[in-house]
Structure formats: structure tokens, C-alpha cells
Amino acid sequence: MSEFNNVTIVREANVYFDGAVTSRKVVFADGSYKTLGIMMPGDYEFGTEAAEIMEMMAGEVEVLLPGETEWKAIPAGESFEVPANSKFGIKVKTIADYCCTYITE
């Protein structure tokens, strides 16, 4: 287990895909933010605005990153990065717990 200290959390969840994907926003003292989320099994496509670092804390997923033609397995404990203003596909095989960091430099 790990934790974020001295943060603000928005109480209300963000809900996507009829609730199959949900997340909550955590804001840090410097104004940067992350989301902590859950993805139920399924296939999804997400668009990014800011660049993102997606850390998979639990679950089995495969991702199709922009410009790639092959799906890549991301094991729990590993991360993948997505550029700003792009799209990526994700196949969630088992319920996934993730931490998404937004790079808004």
C-alpha cells in the first residue's frame, strides 16, 4: 500500500462507459493532479488532452498506443505513457486499478 499526503480529493467520481471506468481526481499542493481509477473488464478507447503516464497498480491489460500496430501487455506495477492530444486503446482482462498522472507543463 502507498499513499498521497497533503492532497485534495474531489469527492464525486468521474464516470465513463456507463460506470465501467470510474476515477477520482487528486490535486497536489503544486496544482498538479492525478486520477485514481478502476476499469472493469472490457475494451475501451480514450482520448488524451494532456500527456499521461498510466501506472497499472493491479489488473491485466493490453494497450494499443498511438502509432503502434501491436497490442502490448502492461503487467501490474508497470506504466505506459500516452502523448497529449492522442488516443489509445486498452483491453482490460481483469479489473484494473490505476493511477494516471497528467503532464501539464
Place this chain on the structure above:
Amino acid sequence: MSEFNNVTIVREANVYFDGAVTSRKVVFADGSYKTLGIMMPGDYEFGTEAAEIMEMMAGEVEVLLPGETEWKAIPAGESFEVPANSKFGIKVKTIADYCCTYITE
């Protein structure tokens, strides 16, 4: 939207019922804590240790509280209380976003 400030959040989710119910723990400066959670549609039974105040931020649910024989609808924006060391039933009709406060006096 509302938020909790100057809190600690545990990154990893708590996962129940194969992920149909998930929550994250938020710890306050005084050591008290709450969980922010999502319940997908379904019927669940939960046991309590501490007494709980369950605030439904979104979703349609009905609850069967200890000692009651009739299910009671809890609209979004309302709360229900559950005594310590008891059980309650909940029927989730539409995805529910909740905030659970634990009373550990």
C-alpha cells in the same frame, strides 16, 4: 462538486464483489477516515465494524437496515446510518457514487 482538503489518500483501491464495489480510503488530519466508493448495479450485503454514515452522492439504491423488514429508497444526496457490528442489504439500481464516514469514537 465538493472536495476534501489536506487529506491522505491510499492509492490502492479496496475491491469487493469481484470489483462490482470498489472504494478508496481518505484519512483526515485527526486520524478519522472515510471511503469514497462506486457500486455497480447489483444486490449486496455488507457487514460493519464501526458504525457508518453512507452518503449517496449519485445513483438509485434501496437499503434494508438492521432490524427493518422493508427496503427503503435512498435518493442521491441523502444518507443512511448503519450501527456498528451489524449488516445491511443494498440494491443498487443505477451506478452509485458514495461517501462512507466511519464513526470510531
